[in-house]
Amino acid sequence: MFAEDAQPLAAPHEALIRVEAFAPNRGETFLLEDPRPGVVPGKDVAGLVVQAAADGSGPPVGARVVGHPPSGGWAEYAAVPTHSLAVLPDDISAVRAAALPLAGITALRLLRVAGAVTGRRVLLTGASGGVGHYLTELAAAAGADLTAVTATAARGERLRERGAAAVVHAVADAPGPFDLVFESTGGADLPVALSKLVPGGTLIWFGQASRAPVTLNFFDILAGPQRAVIRHFHYAGAPYGEDLNTLVRLVGDGRLHPEIDRVADWSQTAEVLVDLRERRIRGKAVLTTGGVR
Structure with missing residues (x-):
């Protein structure tokens, strides 16, 4: 089910990303059992910087990036702290990149x-x-x-x-x-x-x-x-940018291979979440919002 919401307002240390692909994680599906009002899930995103961080940190407008925000990734736009972004080379697609953050980190x-x-x-x-x-x-x-x-x-x-x-x-x-x-x-x-x-x-x-x-x-x-x-062990603890850069480098060098079992349009989010929750997906699932490079 889709809902309209205002475009997120980026804090000075955040870049605004037009999300081209996002990867839900099985643990995130359990948040939907008792959702917090106003919170959009989503920690694994890849897309295009459409607004650079006001404090001058991070990549410029037009850069292709992968990011790991605290939340908000299941959307067309996401505000991501620049310390948790990595720039993508041309040979790594948004789909492959979106499969990296939480699991890879x-x-x-x-x-x-x-x-x-x-x-x-x-x-x-x-x-x-x-x-x-x-x-x-x-x-x-x-x-x-x-x-x-x-x-x-x-x-x-x-x-x-x-x-x-x-x-x-x-x-x-x-x-x-x-x-x-x-x-x-x-x-x-x-x-x-x-x-x-x-x-x-x-x-x-x-x-x-x-x-x-x-x-x-x-x-x-x-x-x-x-x-x-x-x-x-719990993986969490920003910043994530250094680890994202490592993962991107390993993928680019052919030493790490994202296992993506399903790629689907985000109109199929509900079906993918059910299959993810029921462990019918091997590796990762990635959802696209259109215009993926």
């Missing part, structure tokens, strides 16, 4: 938190989403021996191409032990993933895709890997 920052992964055995749950594809490719390129967990073979078919050493369809089937676990599903999967660690191994918990509570039994942990570490 999350993958980059997860790897920074994890430290060196070269030669380490890594388990990644919930691997068939946007973050999972980026994290698989980046970790494999850094030398990790990564096992990806996906619900079905169809959802995980591209992960081997992106560098996964193995793909399994249940955490229990993952042939551990692992030095590091990236855990994003929660529910019953997290305790099983935790049990797969080597002594002194680390589990980084960055999502709750199952939306099911996690129960940890102290005695199970006591009987499991000694000195296991559980770390909570």
